[in-house]
Amino acid sequence: MKYSYKFSNLLGTFYRRGNVTFTPDGNSLISPVGNRLSVFSLKNNNAETLPLATRCNITCVALSPDGSLGILVDEEGAALLISLATKSLLNQFSFQQPVQSVRFSPDGKKFVITKGNVAMLYHAPGKRREFNAFVLDKTFYGPYDETTCIDWTDDSKCFAVGSKDMSTWVFGAERWQNLIYYSLGGHKDAIVACFFQEGSLDLYTISADATLCMWQCDTELSQLQARDPNKKPRESDNAETEEPRAEEIRGTANPAPEESVGRVRYHKSSRHFFNKEGDFTTLTAAAFHKKLNILVTGFSSGMFHIHELPELSLIHSLSISDQRVSTISINCTGDWIAFGCSGLGQLLVWEWQSESYVLKQQGHFNNMGSLSYSPDGQHIVTGGDDGKVKVWDTSSGFCYVTFTDHTSSVTAVTFTSSGQVILSASLDGTVRAFSLLRYRNFRTFTSPKPAQFSCLGVDGSGEIVCAGAQDSYEVYVWSMQTGRLLDVLAGHEGPISSVAFNPWRSVLATASWDKTVRLWDMVDSWRTTETLNLSSDALAVTFRPDGREIAVASLDGQITFWESEKGTQTGSIEGRHDLKLGRKELDKVTAKHSSKGKAFTALCYTADGQALLAGGASRYVCLYHVREQILAKKFEISCNHSLDAMEEFLDRRKMTEFGSLALIDEGTGEEEGVSLSLPGVRQGDMSSRHFKPEIRVTSLHFSPTGRSWAATSTEGLLIFSLDSSTVFDPFDLDEEVTAGGVRRAVRGGEWTRAIVMAMRLNEESLLRETLESVPCADIAVLCSSLPELYVERLLVFLATQIERSRHLQFYLTWAHQLLMLHGQNMKIRSVSVLPAVHSLQKSLQGHFSEISKLCEWNRYNMKFAVCLSRQRGIKRGAEESDAESGSLEEAEMEQ
Structure with missing residues (x-):
């Protein structure tokens, strides 16, 4: 039971792709992070990732008007119906194709999804349990290209759909006599967004060439007339299919009502252009607040504008990054505007009236390479390939300081024993010390000749800093007080892969690719006290918390255990088959054969030293019992099939007569705004870089409190913690120990007996009741x-x-x-x-x-x-x- 760690939170990643949305109360922001969903409470200043995951990356998120239900759709068209109140999965459904957008009606009774050039109207799931939560009502045809956006009228009678064919279609959600569909043109680029005005059918349409068209309707919403269901329509009006449960409304011919009822007609009242200064950037996202008539537009250059309609008077303009703005959302009061930039993984919430940031978070631009817990377990420091060192608060889930002094990838980070100093090693040839009191780099350690540092260690007193180099095969030792180089430990014949200090003695263990682990006495003239010979290259080394045992991971997939004082081997674990590697898209061998060359690259003891965590180039983290040397549990880091090396077997659906579909590179696609440059190319630029990140675990660290552990992976910084309230874990239980016996002892004043019995039952509520009665x-x-x-x-x-x-x-x-x-x-x-x-x-x-x-x-x-x-x-x-x-x-x- 003490190994029942469950996924708790995801840090370091705030936005990947898709649309962000505010909750109906406007106090929380929901952002898709890969195949998970994060909820950022802007009032309480904390972040939480829901324990739900889709098969692939989430592309569309929609919330019901009351905020109780949510629909998540991934890039393959698979949908999840979730409850935000209980944070649980209610239903699953597949739309069979990628979905561009999802939108609930304002009354919460229906929702529309767009896939391809079709808009589909579904009945929204109710409060009761249903056999099928997604019931199709109507299917609407009309656009000739992919649809891009949806918007509803305030009374849920009609909705508008924008398309890449530069047209906007207005459909009736019910059978109206004077409105079945209406097509609006006039743009010269794809429609990015369309918005109805408050309480009317008047429409705003915005295209990618930064053009805004205002359309006025000659009919009010109250003038829409329902069609008589008993009257048989004419053949020209009949647009029903033979499907019994769904109706299709095709935009091939505009059916005329039989009675003399005025049709709904639109006319263009005005047209505005955003690029008046000659800034020919593409408009990528837009949001509109109907009550305040505030329009927010984002561009591919990272700029955003705030205008007031219908005069289109500019209120504010600001540049938030140099990457495209992917999504925009406005909360219900119109005070806060949320922006998401997928290129940088950036998430911003801007309060436009006071011109200040409510939330400004950004993860590592590239992969995280290392992490470390603070001595009190309240903070986590991470280092990434982008050269940044970030410090995270475990309680809130936010990054509160970022150090950007390194000019190359950060390979190792660690806290000193005081918790006030962070050390980081980088491939730029420096080891830097950062103060958490003044938030600055106060010490920089360098080597006599340039070296690329791959690992880092600091002793228990915080006075000696060691870093191993991967090009000079040496370990450098500095003094924290003076910053001077004390010694250079030579003797290894290969790159240094890992270093670790004994927590209780000044003994340094260094692992190298020369198949040895050396123990150095830091007190006795830096001499080598022991050399441990391995059967393969050493990749990671770590001490047990009491300092009496060393665990070493080698290239052959083995984990060996050694006594630190005598230098004798006490046991070994064959962990190659426990990794369970996946098959990459371009692999020509099976996953079983590819695992022969893989091994664990990250090791970490639990806080009590009884178990060992091990991870590598796999989606699993293995927990081994040290004394029994058996696999106790395996934790799945991710189930996101948008990452590479997730499939265990070959997927025949991705194979053609010419080979794998993965070999057909279509570039980055239209999502990045790449124009069609060559004839015959379907989409994208053939010279653009396109790859799928591979799932892997780069670093592991256990919290000093023993209640949680963290792992840096391709998905981000994952936190696994114990949930003691849901686990029944009795201790030394017998027949006399019952809840009734505990309460009888409390009533009799036998406090010691009552406390001991409550602790043997190990039920939190009972123990709390017993203690508070003393x-x-x-x-x-x-x-x-x-x-x-x-x-x-x-x-x-x-x-x-x-x-x-x-x-x-x-x-x-x-x-x-x-x-x-x-x-x-x-x-x-x-x-x-x-x-x-x-x-x-x-x-x-x-x-x-x-x-x-x-x-x-x-x-x-x-x-x-x-x-x-x-x-x-x-x-x-x-x-x-x-x-x-x-x-x-x-x-x-x-x-």
């Missing part, structure tokens, strides 16, 4: 009489309660008495107790940061109130003195 005066006596076996488990429980409960002082008293009375005995088994202490420290640090912010805010408010009262007192005194002087003057005049 009088505060008896806590010290109970802590002294508590058996040593239960002290560590009680500390872990107190850490979680301090983080959640309102009874802060009560639980702090428990923790204080436990540490004061049992602290001496805990030193003997410090390694097993250390995760509990770290978890307690994390909870206290979180409360300290929150309370300190609140106190600072209150202090400034009190200063402001005091100054304001003084000003009012001075003003009142001046008025009283003026009144007194006036009365004296009147008295003198009377005399």
Whole structure:
């Protein structure tokens, strides 16, 4: 049960592709991140990734008007119906083709999807459980090219569909007598967006050449007349198919109503151009707020404009990046505007009235290469191939500082033991130290001759910094205080792949491609104390938290365990078959044969040292029990088939008589706005770069609290944590230990017996009820009489309660008495107790940061109130003195 880690959150990735949307209350933003969905609470300042995943990358997201249901559609056309309230999957459906857009009607009864040149109207799922949640109502034909956008009228009577054939079609959601369809032209490029005005059929259409057309309708929404269902239509009006459950409305001939009813007609009232200054950039996204008449447009140059309609007066213009703006969304109040840039993975929320950012987050532009937890488990630092070092808050999920001093890929990052300094090694030949107090690079370590550093380590005191080079086969040692080079450790005959310090002694382990692991004594003149010979190249090395054991991953797929003091091998694990590699699209061998050359590249011990995490070029992370040397559990990092090496077997659907479809490169496609440059080329530029990223795990690290672990992968920074509230994990259970027995002991005043029985049941609610029934005066006596076996488990429980409960002082008293009375005995088994202490420290640090912010805010408010009262007192005194002087003057005049 203690290995029941589940996916908790996804950091480092905020937006990939698709459309972002606000929740109906306007306080949260929903963004598709690969094949997952992230919810950013802008009021509470935290981020959460839902435990749901589609088969491929999400391209369309639609929310119901009440915000309870959501529809996710991936790039293959597979749809998921989810509940945002329970965060669970309700239904699955396949549209068989890629879907361009999805939109719910304002009344929530129907929704429209567009695929190819067809718009399909479905009945929205209701509140009750249904056999089929997606029931097709009508199918609308008309456009000759792919459809791009959808918009509904306020009363859900009609909807408009834009197309790449430069036309916009207005369809009736019901059978109206004077409106079945209407086609609008007048543009010279693909339609990007179309919007109805509030409470009318008047329409705005926007094309990719930055042209806005305003269309006025001669009919009001209230003048739409329903067709008599009993009256038999004429043959020219009949547009039904033979399908029993769906109706098709084809735009081939405009049927005329039988009665003399005025048809709905549109005429173009005006046309506007955004590129007045000669900035010939492509318009890529647009959003419109109907109540405020605010139009926001985004361009391929990274610019966005805010206009007020119908005058098209420019309110604001700003450049947010040098990449195209992929999606725009406005919240219900019209205060916040969300922008997504797929090229940079950037997500912005802009408050246009105050001209300030509400949210501004961006992940690593390229892959993440390394990560490390802070000593208290509250922060994670990551390094990427883009040369950036980012620090993440585990509670909020946001990045709060980014260091951009490196000029090449960052290969390793780590915290010092104090948690105030971050060290990073890079291929640019430098190791840099960053301060988290002043947020700057205060020390730079370099080598006498240029070297590419591939790994990094710092000792427990934080005074000695070591980095291994992959081109000079040497390990460089610096002093943190002076920044000077202390020594160069030579002896390896291959690139240095990994270095690790003993947590309790000044012993450095270095792994190299020369099939050896060397142990260096940092105190005794940097000499080699032991050389461990391996059967293959060493790829990763790590110490157990107590420093008595070393785990080494080698190129032949084996993990070997060694005693650090004697240098003898204690065991090995054959992990090649546990990787379960996938088959790449261009591979000509099976996945079973390709796994022969693969191995684990990242190792990490759990916080208690009883298990080992291992990952590599696979979508799985393996958890091994060290003493038994068996596979305890496998964690799937991703199920996204948009990544390479995910298929285990050959997909015959992707094979043709000329070979695999993957060999036919069509460029980046029309999504990037590439024009057709060569005759015969279907889409894109043949010289453009096009690749599928391969799934892999580059780094693993366990939280010092023992409650979670993190992995950097192609998907981003994934957090797996324990969910103790849903796991029944009893301890030393017998027939007498029951919930009724615990409550009887509480009523009888047998506090120690009640607490021990509740901890043996290990049910959170019962243990909380038992602890909170204990009088505060008896806590010290109970802590002294508590058996040593239960002290560590009680500390872990107190850490979680301090983080959640309102009874802060009560639980702090428990923790204080436990540490004061049992602290001496805990030193003997410090390694097993250390995760509990770290978890307690994390909870206290979180409360300290929150309370300190609140106190600072209150202090400034009190200063402001005091100054304001003084000003009012001075003003009142001046008025009283003026009144007194006036009365004296009147008295003198009377005399």
